[in-house]
Amino acid sequence: MRTVSIRHCALLLLALILGGTACERSLDVVPKEFYQESDLLADIKQAEKEVTRLYAALPWDFLPSTGSSNGVVFSSASDEGYANWNQSNARKYDGGSWNSNDNPLGNFNDVYRNIRVGLHFLQNVDKVPIKNATQEQIYRTVIIPRYKLEVKFLIAFNYFELFKRFGPVPIVDRYYEATENPEVLKKPRNSVDEVVNEIVRLCDEAAAGLPLTYEAQDVGRATKGAALALKAKVLLYAASPLFNGGEIDGIPVSVNGNNVKSSLLGVKNTDGKTLFNTTYDREKWKKAADAAKAVLDMGVYSLRPVQQELFYNRDFNEFIFWTQGGGTNNFENSITPNGADYGGTGSLAATQEMIDSYEMKNGYPINEPGSGYVETGYVDTTMKVFRNRVWTTVKVKIRKMYFNRDPRFYTDQFFDGMPYLGRNIITQFVTNVGSNNDGWGGSKATGQNTRTGYYVQKWVAPAHNIKDNPSTNYRNYPHFRLADVYLWYAEAMNEYNGPSADVYAAINAVRNRVGMPSLPIIASDNNKEGLRARIQNERKIEMAYEAQRWYDIRRWLIAHTPACTSVTGMNINGTGETFFQRTPILANGRVFKVQHYLMPIPVSETSIAPALVQNYGW
Template identity: 40%
Template sequence: MKRNKFIYLLLIGCISAVSCKKYLNVVPTELVTQQAVFSNIQNAEGAWAHLYVSLNSGDVQFIHGGGTVLGACTDECKDHWENVSELPFNSGAWNATNNSLDIWSNAYQYIRSANIFLANIDQTPLPASRLDYYQPRIPLYKAEARFLRANQYFELFRRYGAVPLVNTALATTDPSATKTSRNAVEDVVKFITSECDAVAAILPLSYSSGSSDYGRITKGAALALKARTLLYAASPLFNGNTLYASIKNADGTQLFPQAYDNNKWLLAANAAKAVLDLGVYSLSNPDPGNPIDNYAQLFFTRNYNEIILPLIIGGNRDFESTYMPNGRDANAVNGNGKMSVFQELVDAYEMNNGFPITDPQSGYQTTGFWSGTLWDGVTNTSVSNVSNMYKNRDPRFYATIFFQYGVWNYSNNARPLKFAWFGNNGGACDGWPKPGTNCETGYNWRKWADPAVNLKGGGNANRNFPLIRLAEIYLIYAEAMNEYLPAPNGDVYNAVNQVRSRVSMPNLPITAADNTKEGMRKRIQNEKRVEFAFENQRFWDVRRWLIAKTVDNGDMHGLNARPTPAELSSTGFDPNSEAAGVAVFYKVVVDQTRVFLDRHYLMPIPQTEINIDPALVQNYGW
């Protein structure tokens, strides 16, 4: 067990770091390097552990306060710091040479490392005294390497669509290593799913809770990746999308399927059901009497029941420091408030009676104020003068977004949060009046925040990032079945209601439209939006649904957190006072105008790769 724990700690050390030195560096001396690595089982285990670093792709770096934040490239929020990497995506000014979300080179490096590992591990000498330990483990190492390779192909697939399949350890001097055509989407999907099936037959169902093996790939992770891949393949972006009809290899191979196939939805549904039928996962339910806390705890604790594929993260306070509200008075949280959340996301949360706020039966009000109690992360706290916009909403809203006069328990002090303009405030405002660096919309992130972290004192959060969790599998099943059937049935409703029940939201159907395929499609898409806010799902979903040109294009809104001097003066209050800021705050205004074009649905193959490999054809519009 000591030996296994050592390897696992190496694995965690690589994954927890923002960057990790490559264990197996592919250079012209690679043959010498391979001989050194695979002549010793401990070194070979190090190469295996390094493959896990591939799970820590750049788009999950936000949890450490870095990287390009996918949510800030969607209608979820804006990174309002200066000169941030999301700006080109928001303006449409990114291309094949400046894509900060490009993974092409890194992904193929990991794929190559996996190929080398798989080609050599069986020839690695094993100590005679340790045969009983290693012989049953080697097949698991190989299965995990195959999964991690398949996962890299999935990441390539959802970015670029058709990509080359290179599954032999070609030498860097081999001419075929730099002359590789793209494989068709259906071939890529078939490879990923067949690999998932193969390794699922080898991998264990689970590792014991809290053991040093937690975080390793399981049967459930393999089947979940299969379900996710098949869902993407069934989605409009890849299922009969005629926009890509002209994207062909030089030999005429059609890279994107041009005929819509409804049966692809059934394949996705069946794959999701296979995960559900394992019976080893359950939705996190630590505080069933408190639907807000019941949901919130999943994102600041180490969960062993719902998370199917975790990214292991060491204890830290990076998230809290970067994203928590930034008021600097004695009782403020003292974070850096990096994200301004858009009104579009706020409005996506239903009322707690299950009606969208646009429905006349919802009871939603845009005027007036209320007083009562709100969950502050630790206990229910009295609040006053809270806008009726934030009354009786889906509990996930309160666990996900900070808003004006909401509360957060900070060192046993639940100061009301203040995002309205508050002139010479001495740090008592959580949206400092400094354009370009502070909250612009009147909303900050709350999801992920750990109430035990004191940014003015001690304490670290202990969480993992859920790369795949059970709630996604329920919604994959619901979406796929709804699209496959002519109208939703009980199985569709039940899958969505499993997710809603965790936060005590009413069961669907509720409105007449919920009984139709189109109406239920909107419900499922919205359920995915609010359940997975700030989890890097929205960026990909709006692309595979082919709705990004609608939702990520045009004006994005917030509240009037940056009023004009004339507006403040017209209130009759001191223009620098909190009262003046609040009086003009609850008005929806344009915060940013986004640009999303047809070519943005898929990423361009990096120009450097096309320069090297003339056999690669570029994606549409690039």
């Protein structure tokens, strides 16, 4: 359905109100066969479409798509990846050219439209007639009360979508009619604490009545666990340095000479109201830990034994809340190597910084004495691979730098010499482009091949051959999954009180699932700062390419550091030994300024709502 902009509709703040018939005809919530919002109130079956609309609007932030330049931007504009395609919107973030008029990852208008839909439903559903008399009682006593709790959760979810991008935003407490346009235009931004408290309130109300699980026909709807998980995640963000004082270990963070406290967190409303917290509150970590522990203690969810299977099968045990995806070849088409027999388009490459983050199998970081990491030379080894329609073990010769790493390395990444389907991957430069070549070959100018010497494997079904067997895989995109919650708890408890048995148990549950040894291993694992680095790296690996890293490095206030802005890879113009030379992909790294920690509110909104102050630097 065509969407009309706020400007064209002469609407108020954030696409909340639709003024006039023209806008009503384009309202997203109205099914295409209707032209008036009132049609949705004629029967419960029509009103239910508002709930459906909210579920349909749930994001899938890592969704590769051939023909789309925006599919993997969250990964390719953070330190876990790099876009191979020159036309990718990631280039705007690499160069710092995104702004309040052009922010491909922004969702300000769309999310407020979702909130408006939810508020309309809550305000009107009890007045909607149920024309089927035999269903009257079940709808009034069971279904509608549950719908209302689901919608409260979905409103909270949408507020969190805004919060993690823009920080504090206006809270809309009811559905506004078009005639109330001037009133809503005057709404200022609420503070960080007010937004967090509103999300927590909605989650608590939803969790109090939502079921633990559903019958098969309703799987995927919001549950008690989903509401508690959202509560835990927003409290984790609220406790993090970006929203909790702008400091790390008592030291204020500065970005290129800009003190975060006085710049980014110094924004106030026009009446002088403080929006951000510039004083650290340690107790916020305890609130986040307790909320995460409440999810863990439910006993409803379990870690899938084979972690890799989470990303090409539908999982209903580890996933707490998800967007359910239908059968699609998008993942295989978009991110597998584009050699002649693979048929992918290679949109996303891992950075060398990401590759180096994978520990050795013995649990040591690669730069730690005793890790056993070797940068040069080759080793003969064996690897499992799906060939000739069966799983088999094959002999391979791979670079020593890729040997004996965290098992997730071999399911997340494609590297030179790695066996995949019918042969070994080649990411080095070769001239005979008609061969099975996954590197540059003769297509340098188009930028459709790896820029770093790597491709991303996570999300790819390992037995799926686009050329040979173009069947589809059904996946779920996790918004919250159990491994994530374990890491929330480990992080929050470590920040609150340092290393403890509970902290180690939580992070080790995630590590042990993939065969990694338990912490502590090295001396620094036994202090808060050292264990913090471990927990942050564990999140980087476990949650790789799930659109988490973009937000994590921002809430931790580390996105501006060289470790996060440097972009290097192998020497893709070389062959043999010259290929295995660490080479800058971006000579000066990604551009990152203090204002890049938060997204800009669209100028189309700030220009029509004087009370809506802009984030710093935009």
